[in-house]
Amino acid sequence: MFMGDGMSLPTLAAARTLLGQRAGRPGEETQLSFEAFPTVGLAKTYCVNSQTADSSCSATALLCGVKSNAFTLGLTAAVPRRDCAASQVPAARLDSVAAWALAAGRDAGVVTTTRVTHASPAGIYARAAERNWETDADVLADGVDVDACPDIAHQLVHLAPGNQFKVILGGGRREFLNITSVDDEGTPGKRTDGRNLIEEWQADKARRNVTYQYAWNHEQLLQANATLPEYLLGLFESDHLRYNLETDHTTEPTLAELTEVAIRMLSRNEKGFFLFVEGGRIDHAHHDNQVHLALDETIELSAAVARALQLLDEKDSLIVVTADHTHVMAFNGYSTRGADVLGPSNMRDSAGVPFMTLSYTNGPGRRPDVDGRRPDVTLEEGFRSPRWRTHVDVPLASETHGSDDVPVFAWGVHHEMFSGLYEQSHVPHRMAYAGCFGGGPQACDAAAAPSALVMPLVMALLALLRALA
Ligand SMILES: [Zn+2]
Structure with a gap:
């Protein structure tokens, strides 16, 4: 397993x-x-x-x-x-x-x-x-x-x-x-x-x-x-x-x-x-x-x-x-075929800000809004590096x-x-x-299924013997 x-x-x-x-x-x-x-x-x-x-x-x-x-x-x-x-x-x-x-x-x-x-x-x-x-x-x-x-x-x-x-x-x-x-x-x-x-x-x-x-x-x-x-x-x-x-x-x-x-x-x-x-x-x-x-x-x-x-x-x-x-984790956003799966979606959010193809409902990756808009995470230092956190909706210490x-x-x-x-x-x-x-x-x-076929025959034979007796 x-x-x-x-x-x-x-x-x-x-x-x-x-x-x-x-x-x-x-x-x-x-x-x-x-x-x-x-x-x-x-x-x-x-x-x-x-x-x-x-x-x-x-x-x-x-x-x-x-x-x-x-x-x-x-x-x-x-x-x-x-x-x-x-x-x-x-x-x-x-x-x-x-x-x-x-x-x-x-x-x-x-x-x-x-x-x-x-x-x-x-x-x-x-x-x-x-x-x-x-x-x-x-x-x-x-x-x-x-x-x-x-x-x-x-x-x-x-x-x-x-x-x-x-x-x-x-x-x-x-x-x-x-x-x-x-x-x-x-x-x-x-x-x-x-x-x-x-x-x-x-x-x-x-x-x-x-x-x-x-x-x-x-x-x-x-x-x-x-x-x-x-x-x-x-x-x-x-x-x-x-x-x-x-x-x-x-x-x-x-x-x-x-x-x-x-x-x-x-x-x-x-x-x-x-x-x-x-x-x-x-x-x-x-x-x-x-x-x-x-x-x-x-x-x-x-x-x-x-x-x-x-x-x-x-x-x-x-x-x-x-x-x-x-x-x-959600895999989302109507990107074109072959779009970088670790990158931003081809779409933008309703305020025109990029969002990631892979993001989470919750976890430590929450960023506060700036001036009523989501920040552009693609401009962050370390963006797309292995330890970079993608963005989330609900702040939690651990997803x-x-x-x-x-x-x-x-x-x-x-x-x-x-x-x-x-x-x-x-x-x-x-x-x-x-x-x-x-x-x-x-x-x-x-796999020893033949016994399942033999048993009814045995039972029928016993019934027959009982009837004859
Ligand atoms: Zn776990």
Whole structure:
């Protein structure tokens, strides 16, 4: 499963246009890798107590198959936000699609451009009444007993299913280290329990007598790709990975590279695997109204999917590409074909002032009117640079998610099951059905359909024998 965090339909349309324009074409006709998939559906993203999803209730829906309360992870809606006691009730605790896969003898892993303890990746291994409980300090700050409700980083390293993942790649070293210690790039940790969870992850693997590697830079990742240890933990930044447009690729891996290593690690299991890959920073750029970064991160997710397509076989693989929720970016303005998607519309507003082809309903990019007119943002310093904020209608510190449906693209075995419009929480059940694992019905059972023909014959024979007796 590939997930673009906040990858709305306007984001896709704008990203594909930018991709084409980078290649010198008009752009609108371009396809992102997964836009060529044979099946497309739509999923409804609302959560149990919220019209608009946050990334944790939507991760719970997408990865555990149950709708829940906003800001909670891996728990049913019986658990209110930050209610530690309620989160420990066994009936409220959910298993993820990765746990279902592991129970069926498959392998599992996670790749993200965010901290590996962030809401979306945490959805496949954590159960937390608060998505922000990434370290013990976060749990304690809410007045909660960290022994009763261990933090998300601790869960990843020490609890199932996280401690069984063959591959964990992303950012977030600070969540694993104490505030008094620094990581390999000199940044201090955030923990207050004195623990070094990176060392504890390695000690756990050593105790199990398996081969393992911890990587924190590009060179070490390439090394792991060559040697393929049984277990791989890669944490490439203290916080989230840097934006693709701003990072140094001689030292930092791309999402496509991370995806390739993960697939090669997991493909060794003859029974198969479940891998979750997140392009997590589309969302962060949208929240800051930095549209160029959001589109570029979307193009990076497309490149990661393209890499997966090279490595997997359509006959025995299923790739699902979706988003957890949308954003409020609009792609608008009647511009001519091929107009710069990152530039101003060919139109002007009713006062004759330019406006951008891509803008937002809300966020930090609000400019006050000058003399009763909108200011001309195209005259601003830094206009059109990656960190330049486009204009918005409603001032907010952070742009909000949208409440509209997200696309679901599917390729491979049983891809056709993903057409139609359905609840987001159906997605993992459909994947498990197609992949023949999990507690529900499975495609492989249906393949044994002849029994459905034989049974009526047996019943008829029994009835005949009874009649003769
Ligand atoms: Zn968000």
